[in-house]
Amino acid sequence: MDDATASDTVVNAASALFYGRGVQAVGMDEVRSAAGISLKRMYSLFPSKETLLMAVLRERNATWTSGILASAETATTPRDKLLAIYDFLAGWFNQDDFRGCAFINSFGELGAVAPTVAAAAREHKESFQAYVADLVEQAGGPASLAPQLAILAEGAQTTAAISGTPDAAAHARAAAAVLIAAALPE
Template sequence: MGRTRPGDARAKVLKAASTLFYRDGIHAVGVDTVVAEAGVTKAALYGNFGSKTRLVVAYLRERDRLWQEEIDRITAGHADPRERVLAVFDAYEAWLARDDYRGCAFLNAASEFPDADGPVREVVRHHKTALHSYLRAQFERGGRDHAETLADEVMLLLEGAAVTAVVARNGRSFRTAKRLAESLTA
């Protein structure tokens, strides 16, 4: 087997970690499993990430980037701010359909890392705050009063639907939450 170039090793480790962490849980997956799945050495993992925690942070940042792309793709076809907000429910359901859904990767990570001030929780907070800010901005663009409160309420609907979808193993909760959001934002 040929040597893996440093950039390739980073991408391979991140891809393997992303699959394994999401599927099996972060603490259940050791670095030995990640390097075996990636086909690289421990030195390559540590050389690129420094620690398992920094690998987890990179995994979550990449997941956040992909999620932002998904939101942008699905909401781009809607000029109306309210429709953009409602399309976020469609983005969640689309994510569920193609990703062997095991819940929100960020909430899953938060449950595994109890240190509220740690780097993992910081990335989780960033992700959730960014989504809340997006929702609030849409409500503000639409001239809605109480944009902050509406964003809070829609976030609760989204998060509740995400958790319910794990248990129910279907996307019905997102459709139900979307109907509630339609009423809430009418």
């Protein structure tokens, strides 16, 4: 197995374990076992657990971004692209392995003691907020609408994870539709 394949295998194994049980609850030996490679090889690819976590968060960010963009591609108007965010969330919340936002979870566990984790979480959230701001601008809405819509999405993620039901996506979408209608009168 070449380094790129081995790296992907380790990141995928760590992602599933960290997301399912938490970063601190999972040891590197458990990741190694799930990935099916030697501990020496894994440490040659990822010298520390934090390095591995950062690779996992990069992969999670790429998955999130591609999912959000794909959802928006199905919408035809800027207003519908904004609402597509919540449709994406509904699909995500309905997945059997949904455990909330990996960035919020990682920040909650390690943000106070691992500056790189805190920075990755902030960067991920800022990127999403910039994406929403761009959609709001395309729709001709006021800049103040973007953080309101982003907060609805963030709150829906946390609520869905804690409640264990996907209902928060529909509630956030309904609230977003009201905000959009008020900000973008037809």
